[in-house]
Amino acid sequence: MNAFFASPNVDAALLASAIVAALTAAIGYFVVLRGLSFAGHAVTDIGLTGGAGAMLAGINPLVGLIAFSVGAATAVGALGDRARERDVATGLVLALALGLGALFLHLQTTFANAQSTLLFGSVFDIAPTLLRIVAAIATVALVALALMYRPLLFSSVAPEAARSAGVPSRTIGFAFLIVMAVAVAETAQIVGVLIATALLIGPAATAMSLVREPLRGIALAMVLGILEMWLAIALSFTSFDWSHGTQSWPVSFFVAVIALAAYVGARAYAGARRV
Amino acid sequence: MSDPVAAVSFANVDFDRGDRHVLTRITFAIAPGEFVGIIGGNGAGKSTLLRLTIGLLQPTRGDVRVFGSAPHGARGSIGYVPQRIELDPDLPLRARDFVSLGVDGATFGFPLPNAKRRTLVDEALHDVGATPFAEKPVGRLSGGEQQRLAIAQAIVGRPKLLLLDEPLANLDLSVAAEIVETTARIARERGITVMLVAHDVNPLVGHMDRVLYLADGRAAIGTVDAVINEDTLSRLYDRPVDVLRVRGRIIVVAG
Amino acid sequence: MPNLLDGLSHSWLQNAFCGAAIVAVLAAVVGYFVVMRGASFATHALSQIGFAGAAGAVLLGIEPLIGLIAFSLAGALGLGALATRTRSSDVPTALVLVCALGTGALFLALANSFGSDAMSFLFGTIVGVDRAQVAITFVAALCALAILAGIARPLLFATVAPDAARAAGVRVGALDLAFLAIIGLAAAITVPIVGALLVFALTIGPAAAAARISARPSIAVALAVLFGLVAVALGVALAYETDWPVGFFIAAIAMLEYLGAGAYARARQ
Numbered sequence: 001m002n003a004f005f006a007s008p009n010v011d012a013a014l015l016a017s018a019i020v021a022a023l024t025a026a027i028g029y030f031v032v033l034r035g036l037s038f039a040g041h042a043v044t045d046i047g048l049t050g051g052a053g054a055m056l057a058g059i060n061p062l063v064g065l066i067a068f069s070v071g072a073a074t075a076v077g078a079l080g081d082r083a084r085e086r087d088v089a090t091g092l093v094l095a096l097a098l099g100l101g102a103l104f105l106h107l108q109t110t111f112a113n114a115q116s117t118l119l120f121g122s123v124f125d126i127a128p129t130l131l132r133i134v135a136a137i138a139t140v141a142l143v144a145l146a147l148m149y150r151p152l153l154f155s156s157v158a159p160e161a162a163r164s165a166g167v168p169s170r171t172i173g174f175a176f177l178i179v180m181a182v183a184v185a186e187t188a189q190i191v192g193v194l195i196a197t198a199l200l201i202g203p204a205a206t207a208m209s210l211v212r213e214p215l216r217g218i219a220l221a222m223v224l225g226i227l228e229m230w231l232a233i234a235l236s237f238t239s240f241d242w243s244h245g246t247q248s249w250p251v252s253f254f255v256a257v258i259a260l261a262a263y264v265g266a267r268a269y270a271g272a273r274r275v
Numbered sequence: 276m277s278d279p280v281a282a283v284s285f286a287n288v289d290f291d292r293g294d295r296h297v298l299t300r301i302t303f304a305i306a307p308g309e310f311v312g313i314i315g316g317n318g319a320g321k322s323t324l325l326r327l328t329i330g331l332l333q334p335t336r337g338d339v340r341v342f343g344s345a346p347h348g349a350r351g352s353i354g355y356v357p358q359r360i361e362l363d364p365d366l367p368l369r370a371r372d373f374v375s376l377g378v379d380g381a382t383f384g385f386p387l388p389n390a391k392r393r394t395l396v397d398e399a400l401h402d403v404g405a406t407p408f409a410e411k412p413v414g415r416l417s418g419g420e421q422q423r424l425a426i427a428q429a430i431v432g433r434p435k436l437l438l439l440d441e442p443l444a445n446l447d448l449s450v451a452a453e454i455v456e457t458t459a460r461i462a463r464e465r466g467i468t469v470m471l472v473a474h475d476v477n478p479l480v481g482h483m484d485r486v487l488y489l490a491d492g493r494a495a496i497g498t499v500d501a502v503i504n505e506d507t508l509s510r511l512y513d514r515p516v517d518v519l520r521v522r523g524r525i526i527v528v529a530g
Numbered sequence: 531m532p533n534l535l536d537g538l539s540h541s542w543l544q545n546a547f548c549g550a551a552i553v554a555v556l557a558a559v560v561g562y563f564v565v566m567r568g569a570s571f572a573t574h575a576l577s578q579i580g581f582a583g584a585a586g587a588v589l590l591g592i593e594p595l596i597g598l599i600a601f602s603l604a605g606a607l608g609l610g611a612l613a614t615r616t617r618s619s620d621v622p623t624a625l626v627l628v629c630a631l632g633t634g635a636l637f638l639a640l641a642n643s644f645g646s647d648a649m650s651f652l653f654g655t656i657v658g659v660d661r662a663q664v665a666i667t668f669v670a671a672l673c674a675l676a677i678l679a680g681i682a683r684p685l686l687f688a689t690v691a692p693d694a695a696r697a698a699g700v701r702v703g704a705l706d707l708a709f710l711a712i713i714g715l716a717a718a719i720t721v722p723i724v725g726a727l728l729v730f731a732l733t734i735g736p737a738a739a740a741a742r743i744s745a746r747p748s749i750a751v752a753l754a755v756l757f758g759l760v761a762v763a764l765g766v767a768l769a770y771e772t773d774w775p776v777g778f779f780i781a782a783i784a785m786l787e788y789l790g791a792g793a794y795a796r797a798r799q
Contacts, residue, residue, distance in 0.1 A: 037620035037623070038571040038574075038623075040624075041627070091731075092731065092788055095727070095731035099728060099775070099782055102649075102777050103775060103778045105653075106774060106775050194635070198625065202625055205621040205625070247642075252635055254632075256625070256628040256629040256631065257629055259625055259629075260628075260629045263622070
C-alpha cells in the first residue's frame with residue numbers, strides 16, 4: 001500500500017471516489033425517502049453478479065454491472081407496490097443472482113483478487129481514462145436526477161396528491177430506479193458493491209435526520225458522502241502503520257463503520273434536540 | 276340493596292399529554308349490558324378514553340374501574356377492536372385462524388388442536404355472520420368482512436366488555452349499519468357491555484342505550500335526547516351549537 | 531463424474547446431508563414467520579452479521595460456528611434496538627448489514643485467509659462439515675424450534691393484530707426482539723452449509739412458496755418444511771455431482787419452488 005501515495009493515480013483515485021460518493025449520496029436521498037433501501041441493496045448486489053458474469057465471458061465488468069443492475073431495477077419496478085410480496089420477490093431474485101454470482105466466481109479460473117475487488121472494492125487502482133468515464137456517467141445521472149427532481153419529490157412524499165396533479169408516478173419511479181441502477185453500478189466498479197450500498201443509504205439517511213429541507217438535505221448528503229469516503233481512505237492508508245507495515249485494513253470496512261456511526265450519531269443528536 | 280357493580284366507571288378522570296388536557300374531569304358509570312356510543316370529533320379524546328379503559332394508558336388524575344377492579348386486572352374480560360385493521364393482502368392466514376387468536380393468542384405454549392377452541396371460534400364466526408368466508412385468506416376480504424372478523428376475534432374469548440374504536444370509519448353506509456346491528460345483537464345475546472366509538476351518532480341511534488358525548492376533553496352522558504340538544508352541547512363546547520333533526524337524522528352544527 | 535450412491539458411503543457427505551436437513555427444517559419454520567412479518571431484510575442482514583462473526587472466529591482461531599452464533603445474537607439485539615417499529619427499519623438494517631460485511635472483510639483480511647474462507651462463508655460448502663458441527667447444529671435447531679413453538683401464538687397475534695394483542699396483554703416489543711434472536715440463531719447455523727449470502731433463499735423461498743399454496747398455518751408450515759428438505763437434498767446432491775457451490779443450487783431450487791407455487795396458486799383461482 002506504499003504504492004498508494006507513490007502512485008501517480010492518487011489524484012485520480014481521490015477524485016473518482018469523491019465523484020461516485022457524491023452521486024450515490026444524492027440518489028440515495030430518494031432511495032431512503034421512498035423506502036427502497038432493500039431494493040437498492042439488492043440492485044447493487046445483483047450488479048455484482050453481472051460483473052462476475054462479464055468477467056467470466058471476458059468482457060468489461062462495467063458492462064455486466066450496468067446491465068444486471070438496470071435489469072434488476074426494472075424487475076423491482078415491475079414488481080409494483082405490494083410491500084410484502086415485493087420484499088420476498090426482491091430477496092429471492094437477489095438470492096438467485098448471488099447464487100449465480102457464486103457459480104460465476106467458482107468457474108472463473110483467474111483469480112481471487114478480481115472477485116474480491118467487485119465485492120469489497122479497491123479504490124486504489126484507477127486509470128485516468130476510467131476517471132473520464134466515471135465523470136461522464138456521473139454528470140448524466142445527476143442531470144437526469146435534477147430534471148426529475150420536482151415530480152419525483154412530489155410523488156415520493158404525497159403519492160396520491162401527485163397522481164391527481166398529473167404526475168406520471170409509475171414512469172418517474174421507473175426512471176429513477178434506472179438512474180439509481182446506473183449510478184450504483186458505476187460506483188461498485190470503482191469501490192465495490194459494499195461501499196456502494198453504504199454510500200447509497202448512509203449519508204442520505206444521516207442528512208435527513210439533521211436537515212428537514214430536501215435541497216439542503218441532498219447537498220448535505222453529498223458532502224457527507226465525500227467526507228465519509230475520504231476519511232475511510234485516509235484511515236485505510238494509515239492502518240498500514242498500525243499493523244507495522246504488513247496489512248492495511250480494507251476501505252470498505254471503514255466506509256461501512258463510518259456510515260453507520262454517522263447515522264446513529266445524527267439520529268441521537270436529532271432525538272436529543274427534539275426533547 | 277347494594278349498588279350493582281358498574282361495568283365501567285370513570286371518577287373525575289383527567290388525562291394530560293404534555294401540556295395538552297386531553298380529558299378533563301370525566302365522570303360516568305356504565306351498567307353491565309349497556310350499549311354506549313362514544314361520539315366526538317377528531318382529537319376529542321375518544322381513543323384515549325378507550326385506552327384508559329383497557330389500561331394501556333394511566334389517568335393523570337382520577338380513577339378508572341372495570342367491573343370493580345383496576346383495568347389491568349380485568350384484562351381477560353375485555354374484548355378490544357382496534358382502530359385500524361391493516362391486513363396485508365398476501366397474509367397467509369385464514370379468517371378462522373385470525374379469529375382464533377382472540378381465544379388464546381396471548382398464551383405461550385405449544386399450540387395443539389383443541390375442540391373447545393374450535394367450537395368457540397365457530398360460534399363467534401356464526402354470530403358475526405362470517406361463516407361463509409371462514410376458510411378464506413383474511414387479506415383478500417372486504418373492509419366490512421375484515422371488520423366482522425375483528426369483532427369476532429374480540430368476542431370469541433367470551434369477554435364481558437367489548438370496546439370498538441371507530442369500527443365504522445371507511446365503511447359505506449349500509450355496511451356500517453349492518454356492523455352496528457350485528458354488534459348490538461351479539462351484545463344482547465351474550466350479555467356483553469359495549470362501548471363503541473364513532474364520529475357520527477346516526478348509525479347508532481336506535482341501538483345504543485346511552486350516548487357519551489366528548490367535546491374538548493369534556494363529557495356528557497345520557498340518552499340521545501338528553502345529551503344531543505342545544506343546551507347540553509352548547510355548554511359542553513362552550514359555544515353556541517345548533518342541533519338539527521332532518522328526516523330522523525341528527526346534525527350538530529357549531530354556531 | 532462422481533457417483534452419488536458411492537459418495538454416500540463417505541461420512542463427510544452424510545454429514546453434509548444431515549446438517550443441511552436440520553437447517554432446512556428450522557429455516558422453513560422460521561421462514562413462515564419471517565414471511566408473515568415482512569422481516570426479509572432483517573433475515574438477510576442477520577446472516578451477513580453472522581458472516582462477520584465467522585470471520586472473527588477464523589481470526590481468533592476458534593470454531594467459526596461459535597463466532598457465527600455469538601455475532602448473530604448480538605446482531606439481533608442491535609437490530610432490535612435500532613430498528614424500532616415506529617420508523618422505517620430499512621435504513622439501520624441496511625447500514626448494519628454493510629457494516630457486518632465490512633467487518634467480515636476486515637477480519638478475513640487480517641487473518642490472511644481471504645479467498646477461500648470468504649467463498650465458503652459467503653456461498654456455502656458441503657465439504658468440511660464434521661460430526662461435531664452436525665451435533666451442535668442439531669441442538670441449536672432443537673432449542674430454536676422449542677422456543678419458537680412456545681411463542682408461536684403470541685407472536686402470530688402480535689404480528690397480525692398488534693393493538694388487539696397489546697390490549698390482551700401480549701408484550702409485543704419483547705416478542706419482536708425474541709424473534710429477531712431466533713432468526714439470528716437459525717441464520718447462524720445455516721451459514722456454514724448454505725453460505726451467508728444465501729441463507730435468505732432457504733429461509734424465505736420454501737416458506738413463501740408454501741404461503742402461496744395454503745393459508746392454513748399447520749399446512750403452510752408442513753409444506754415449507756417439505757420444500758426446504760427437497761431444496762437441500764437436491765442441492766447437496768447436485769453440488770456433489772458437479773462440484774459447483776451448493777448455495778447456487780439451493781437458491782435456484784428455492785426460486786423454482788416459489789415460482790412454481792405462484793403458478794399453481796394462479797391456476798387454481
